Amino acid sequence: MAIRNVVTEGDEILRKRCREVGEVTDRIKMTMQDMLETMREQYGVGIAAPQVGIMRRMFIAEPEPGRVYFMINPEMLEQSGSQIDDEGCLSVPGMIGTVERPEKIKIKAMDLDGVEQVYDFEGFDARVMCHEYDHLEGILYIDKAENIRSVEEDFEE
Numbered sequence: 001m002a003i004r005n006v007v008t009e010g011d012e013i014l015r016k017r018c019r020e021v022g023e024v025t026d027r028i029k030m031t032m033q034d035m036l037e038t039m040r041e042q043y044g045v046g047i048a049a050p051q052v053g054i055m056r057r058m059f060i061a062e063p064e065p066g067r068v069y070f071m072i073n074p075e076m077l078e079q080s081g082s083q084i085d086d087e088g089c090l091s092v093p094g095m096i097g098t099v100e101r102p103e104k105i106k107i108k109a110m111d112l113d114g115v116e117q118v119y120d121f122e123g124f125d126a127r128v129m130c131h132e133y134d135h136l137e138g139i140l141y142i143d144k145a146e147n148i149r150s151v152e153e154d155f156e157e
């Protein structure tokens with residue numbers, strides 16, 4: 001495994017729609033393992049392929065330590081309710097902002113074995129999934145957030 005460079009805001013790569021993954025090849029699996037390592041090194045709870053410069057529809061979420069989801073070609077099936085909370089992004093370092101997200105989602109994706117899975121998520125899990133899914137559409141949380149501020153500023157309050 002290897003740590004990859006994380007692309008930061010301002011880079012056009014983060015603004016493009018990613019393409020479907022054809023087949024879960026060894027190369028895809030290796031990329032996902034690198035993404036996991038890169039995410040954990042920066043204490044992230046999620047990372048999407050375009051954040052490491054790969055324009056493919058796949059992301060990882062680890063909403064709590066050890067509970068890892070590998071999501072390939074994810075499709076949002078249902079969204080309901082709403083929740084408002086702060087979030088940040090490895091591609092927008094040092095910042096947080098307040099974002100409205102659905103409270104519950106149903107999402108379909110292939111796992112690392114290429115097997116299609118359907119998941120129901122709510123609360124923080126749903127938030128992480130929506131944030132990462134947006135990356136595949138070229139959307140960053142700062143497009144939707146209110147009260148975007150530096151993390152330091154927040155600690156001072």
Ligand code: NI
Binds near residue numbers: 089090091132135
């Ligand atoms: Ni992000």
